Amino acid sequence: MQHPLFSPVKNFYWYLSAWMLVTGIHAIVLLQLTDNAVILSLIDAVLFNFSFAAFSLASWYNVRYAKIENNKIRNVVLNHVTVIGTFLLIWISVGYFLMKLTGHGDLSYLDILDKSLPFRFFSGLLYYLVIIFFYYTYWYYLSSRENLVRAVELKNLYNVSQLQLLKSQLNPHFIFNSLNSINALTMIEPSKAGEMIVKLSSYLRNSLSSQEDFVAVVSELENVHLYLDIENMRFGDKLNFEEFISEDALTIKLPGMLLQPLIENAVKHGAYESLGQVKISLKILVENNFLKIRVANGYERAGNTSGRGIGLKNVKERLYLTYRNNYRFEIIDQGKYFEVLMELPVS
Amino acid sequence: MNKIRAIIIDDEPLAREVIKAYLKNAEDIVIVSECGDGFDGLKQIRELKPDLVFLDVQMPKINGFEILEVIDEPVNIIFSTAFDQYAIKAFENNAVDYLLKPYSKERFLDAIHKLRTRLSTKSTLKQDINQVSENYLSDQVLSRIIVKNGAKVKVILIDEVIYFEAQDDFVAIHTKEGKFLKQKTMKFFEEHLPSDKFLRIHRSYIVNLDEVQHLESYEKETYRVTLKNKEQLPVSRSGYSRLRERFEV
Numbered sequence: 001m002q003h004p005l006f007s008p009v010k011n012f013y014w015y016l017s018a019w020m021l022v023t024g025i026h027a028i029v030l031l032q033l034t035d036n037a038v039i040l041s042l043i044d045a046v047l048f049n050f051s052f053a054a055f056s057l058a059s060w061y062n063v064r065y066a067k068i069e070n071n072k073i074r075n076v077v078l079n080h081v082t083v084i085g086t087f088l089l090i091w092i093s094v095g096y097f098l099m100k101l102t103g104h105g106d107l108s109y110l111d112i113l114d115k116s117l118p119f120r121f122f123s124g125l126l127y128y129l130v131i132i133f134f135y136y137t138y139w140y141y142l143s144s145r146e147n148l149v150r151a152v153e154l155k156n157l158y159n160v161s162q163l164q165l166l167k168s169q170l171n172p173h174f175i176f177n178s179l180n181s182i183n184a185l186t187m188i189e190p191s192k193a194g195e196m197i198v199k200l201s202s203y204l205r206n207s208l209s210s211q212e213d214f215v216a217v218v219s220e221l222e223n224v225h226l227y228l229d230i231e232n233m234r235f236g237d238k239l240n241f242e243e244f245i246s247e248d249a250l251t252i253k254l255p256g257m258l259l260q261p262l263i264e265n266a267v268k269h270g271a272y273e274s275l276g277q278v279k280i281s282l283k284i285l286v287e288n289n290f291l292k293i294r295v296a297n298g299y300e301r302a303g304n305t306s307g308r309g310i311g312l313k314n315v316k317e318r319l320y321l322t323y324r325n326n327y328r329f330e331i332i333d334q335g336k337y338f339e340v341l342m343e344l345p346v347s
Numbered sequence: 348m349n350k351i352r353a354i355i356i357d358d359e360p361l362a363r364e365v366i367k368a369y370l371k372n373a374e375d376i377v378i379v380s381e382c383g384d385g386f387d388g389l390k391q392i393r394e395l396k397p398d399l400v401f402l403d404v405q406m407p408k409i410n411g412f413e414i415l416e417v418i419d420e421p422v423n424i425i426f427s428t429a430f431d432q433y434a435i436k437a438f439e440n441n442a443v444d445y446l447l448k449p450y451s452k453e454r455f456l457d458a459i460h461k462l463r464t465r466l467s468t469k470s471t472l473k474q475d476i477n478q479v480s481e482n483y484l485s486d487q488v489l490s491r492i493i494v495k496n497g498a499k500v501k502v503i504l505i506d507e508v509i510y511f512e513a514q515d516d517f518v519a520i521h522t523k524e525g526k527f528l529k530q531k532t533m534k535f536f537e538e539h540l541p542s543d544k545f546l547r548i549h550r551s552y553i554v555n556l557d558e559v560q561h562l563e564s565y566e567k568e569t570y571r572v573t574l575k576n577k578e579q580l581p582v583s584r585s586g587y588s589r590l591r592e593r594f595e596v
Contacts, residue, residue, distance in 0.1 A: 172429075172430040173405070173429050173431070176430045176448050176449065177359065177362070180362055180365060180448035180449040181361035183365055183449045184365045184368065188368065233361065234359050235359065275386075275407055301504060302408050302491070302502075302504075303504040303505060
């Protein structure tokens with residue numbers, strides 16, 4: 001946040017004008033009281049007021065760093081009392097000393113100078129209170145504006161990232177190709193077309209479901225099977241899928257749609273880029289109170305690395321958010337063979 | 348009237364079925380071959396010289412556009428794609444027809460109709476097809492290069508390339524398996540190779556930085572690099588400053 005009296009610049013001119021007014025009044029009052037000691041009145045007014053003006057400018061930084069919400073009110077008051085107390089002491093004593101020297105010889109002035117000390121003290125206190133009141137008001141006004149803007153920006157960011165997440169979950173290439181295949185089936189094998197439409201919509205429904213919920217392994221597997229059935233429709237016998245699921249793993253719960261991206265990655269990585277049959281294997285078991293999942297696929301390097309790994313990256317992030325450091329996620333890439341290992345604590 | 352001879356190239360069997368089903372009542376078109384991958388497709392185009400090819404863009408190992416880079420025969424193409432923003436963008440402002448999967452029979456017959464008119468005037472859209480290919484490839488960083496190797500076609504993965512060498516109208520691509528020629532400019536490669544792996548060190552040479560052993564000064568004011576395979580390539584002055592920048596020598 002910038003200094004309210006420096007930006008915009010016109011504020012500074014207003015500030016200067018205000019102090020000049022105060023200086024003027026100060027000088028006139030002194031003039032009246034001292035029998036027209038013009039020069040001395042002017043020097044006195046300028047010296048005391050301009051030094052206070054400079055001090056007031058600086059005290060913005062003190063206000064900024066002594067924010068009320070961070071510190072107890074007691075500390076803030078203490079801070080200000082110390083600051084103004086110290087300053088008033090120095091300001092009045094130095095000013096008095098300098099003016100005593102300067103006004104040497106003018107007895108009426110020196111007399112007024114001595115009598116004016118309490119008055120200077122209180123006016124200094126008053127100026128300070130006005131200034132910091134202004135500063136705090138300004139600061140709260142800007143803060144609440146900033147907070148509003150930030151809240152709107154955060155909401156936008158959230159919406160955008162939700163949309164991106166949704167897009168990445170939907171896998172359009174898969175959807176449109178599947179629909180094309182279903183179109184073929186309507187002409188050559190209509191009953192199978194109906195079957196596939198239902199599978200595809202169940203798959204989509206699952207993809208769009210909230211990822212925050214925990215689901216049982218058995219339902220995650222259902223979704224994986226739906227996905228593989230649809231891919232099999234597209235590729236015939238290209239996919240050679242085998243799974244080994246231990247009985248006691250079926251009821252274990254894990255975050256929804258965590259297994260799906262691993263299988264999809266295996267299919268994209270393996271089947272989409274190869275000409276022949278591709279082997280994909282899934283193994284799930286429970287060991288030492290951890291749910292252990294292993295997805296492996298053979299593959300052939302085809303130089304097409306677009307979009308690779310985004311799904312896996314997402315999975316890693318979700319794992320961290322859910323389990324902090326209590327999980328294992330490992331990728332083993334052996335050139336012709338790719339493996340993803342995931343171990344989650346059984347809650 | 349001669350029938351229109353067509354080939355279908357698509358890696359998904361059901362996608363091919365859609366085309367066959369839609370063509371059931373088109374008596375002037377006959378499917379002379381069906382291919383499940385780009386390499387087979389290339390072979391069939393060369394041997395059968397069809398009038399029309401239904402070509403899928405996204406296929407394993409070699410995509411629709413890469414296939415077009417290596418055929419010499421002029422042939423009419425109807426492309427199809429499921430979802431590929433680069434492909435769709437490549438077709439903008441171009442007369443070549445493409446089908447967005449899934450597509451209706453009406454849409455399909457519309458494309459066939461446009462094609463019949465073209466075939467009757469014996470013109471092909473070879474230039475437009477080349478333009479589409481170029482558009483597609485120009486948007487992307489190369490991860491592989493398709494070259495002709497005699498009668499066959501070879502896919503070179505980008506990290507298999509040791510260096511590129513300018514040779515008149517061609518660029519020679521040096522790999523561990525030998526040298527291959529491609530009819531593209533050095534500028535094209537300079538602009539489309541991954542910049543973290545490849546650097547143009549000389550007007551005639553672009554080198555794979557992973558293959559560089561060391562850089563040394565040669566005679567007064569000239570430099571050269573020695574590669575891991577012991578070959579040595581000249582380095583120009585601007586090439587040298589680029590190398591220095593990269594390695595902060």
